[in-house]
Amino acid sequence: MEHFKQSILELIVETSTNLPKDVRKAIAEASEKEDAGTRAALSLTTIAKNIKMAEEAKLPICQDTGMLTFKIKTPVGVNQIEMKKAIYEAIAEATKNGQLRPNSVDSITGKNSGDNLGPGTPIIKFEQWENDYIDVRLILKGGGCENKNIQYSLPTELEGLGKAGRDLDGIRKCILHAVYQAQGQGCSAGFIGVGIGGDRTSGYELAKDQLFRPLTDTNPDETLAKLEEYIMENANKLSIGTMGFGGNITLLGCKIGAINRLPASFFVSVAYNCWAFRRQGVAIDPKTGLITEWYYQGDGTSQPGRLEAEALPLTGKEVVLQAPITEEQIRQLKVGDVVIINGDMYTGRDALHKYLIDHDAPVDLNGGIIYHCGPVMLKNKEGKWEVKAAGPTTSIREEPYQGEIIKKFGIRAVIGKGGMGEKTLKALKEHGAVYLNAIGGAAQYYAESVKQVEDVYFLEEFGIPEAMWHFKVSGFAAIVTMDAHGNSLHEEVEKSSFERLQELADPVFK
Numbered sequence: 001m002e003h004f005k006q007s008i009l010e011l012i013v014e015t016s017t018n019l020p021k022d023v024r025k026a027i028a029e030a031s032e033k034e035d036a037g038t039r040a041a042l043s044l045t046t047i048a049k050n051i052k053m054a055e056e057a058k059l060p061i062c063q064d065t066g067m068l069t070f071k072i073k074t075p076v077g078v079n080q081i082e083m084k085k086a087i088y089e090a091i092a093e094a095t096k097n098g099q100l101r102p103n104s105v106d107s108i109t110g111k112n113s114g115d116n117l118g119p120g121t122p123i124i125k126f127e128q129w130e131n132d133y134i135d136v137r138l139i140l141k142g143g144g145c146e147n148k149n150i151q152y153s154l155p156t157e158l159e160g161l162g163k164a165g166r167d168l169d170g171i172r173k174c175i176l177h178a179v180y181q182a183q184g185q186g187c188s189a190g191f192i193g194v195g196i197g198g199d200r201t202s203g204y205e206l207a208k209d210q211l212f213r214p215l216t217d218t219n220p221d222e223t224l225a226k227l228e229e230y231i232m233e234n235a236n237k238l239s240i241g242t243m244g245f246g247g248n249i250t251l252l253g254c255k256i257g258a259i260n261r262l263p264a265s266f267f268v269s270v271a272y273n274c275w276a277f278r279r280q281g282v283a284i285d286p287k288t289g290l291i292t293e294w295y296y297q298g299d300g301t302s303q304p305g306r307l308e309a310e311a312l313p314l315t316g317k318e319v320v321l322q323a324p325i326t327e328e329q330i331r332q333l334k335v336g337d338v339v340i341i342n343g344d345m346y347t348g349r350d351a352l353h354k355y356l357i358d359h360d361a362p363v364d365l366n367g368g369i370i371y372h373c374g375p376v377m378l379k380n381k382e383g384k385w386e387v388k389a390a391g392p393t394t395s396i397r398e399e400p401y402q403g404e405i406i407k408k409f410g411i412r413a414v415i416g417k418g419g420m421g422e423k424t425l426k427a428l429k430e431h432g433a434v435y436l437n438a439i440g441g442a443a444q445y446y447a448e449s450v451k452q453v454e455d456v457y458f459l460e461e462f463g464i465p466e467a468m469w470h471f472k473v474s475g476f477a478a479i480v481t482m483d484a485h486g487n488s489l490h491e492e493v494e495k496s497s498f499e500r501l502q503e504l505a506d507p508v509f510k
């Protein structure tokens, strides 16, 4: 079991830090299809750079190392109880080493278990099979994209697409709608797994299972193969693009499976995965516990594309902001501007935003920057905190609080990903602030721009990801996507993608 534990640890580290070759190939191909200099191309360049940095440093590609989900097939006679124990040990070790972020939180109290273990985490599904080796697959699916999963019950009425009936064309409409509703919030360009049929639970499970298929396979069911092909071609017509900035590539992969259902139910379940599609798999010898084969290595390339370029290539037209920032500086910014930030920045997620509504801040935030980020942090040998991964988290969760917090504390910039809603847009205009979109998942790229960890607040109460970290940054690049004049790139892209969605309403599969 000691060897088995080491093999699982290796699998976890590899999954968190190194994207599979088929995924790299899909990203590389996407980056070739975007015009150089566009926001989508700039984002893909940053993503490519980040993939390389994570691989070289053996650190998480994205700071959200997600829900650990294992699918394991074992020969008859293998002790699954002992295997489970070894998996738990490997997870605790990877968390301690900073290759996994502590991500397991008590649903009622919000307390973080600190080692990724707790009721329901990790997810481990065992199955017996006739082969003489152990097959272990692991996916790390982050919260941002998990929140964009969606389930439809047919027949239904879909915005922009009309009636979706209990037939192949109804399924087609649901899948297109699933991609549309995700916009850039799940860190597009994404991958989707679709489950047709089952009950609500097995339908979602089937959808997630599809994500374990190699991107290069062809569906053995001819009808589903045609549907996959259609979706790949047409979902990209929505032009949501990388990070929802607009662009030619919105979807990088689509895999569809079907199981039987009850006559009364017809579910279409969609599992949305971000570009940081971290899934790996190994074959393990049950006698030695050693890895005998790595999956997802065959067809692909290790080149994530556009690596030659500097991440977010600079043109000299960027606006340099030194925090604290003045209102005058902020009012000069427009949607589309690239900014480079130097100075102080404070992280804040759900727990902090909820807290700040009713309490004072522990520091003066006037003119300051709030970064929606739950970093991976480790103490070094001298006992000082170091940033191991620090990309943006999904901002829309803070929509109920953000406007009020901007007003109460005089915040000038909010950084996150995926954009925010009307209330925040109104507050930006009224109080002179901007929303800056950082590149979702680019956790290594942004960690590098943190030059010093100045302090941390609420660490005990909120845990590492939710605590308020005070960073000193240099050269932190982001794009203005909501300005102080009432403009929102997210609103624009949503509107134009809705028009394109409507164009796909006519039946295709009769």
Ligand code: SF4
Binding pocket: 062, 063, 064, 065, 066, 141, 142, 143, 144, 145, 146, 185, 186, 187, 274, 275, 276, 391, 392, 393, 394, 440, 441, 442
């Ligand atoms: S890339 Fe985006 S959606 Fe994916 S895990 Fe990271 S933050 Fe979440």
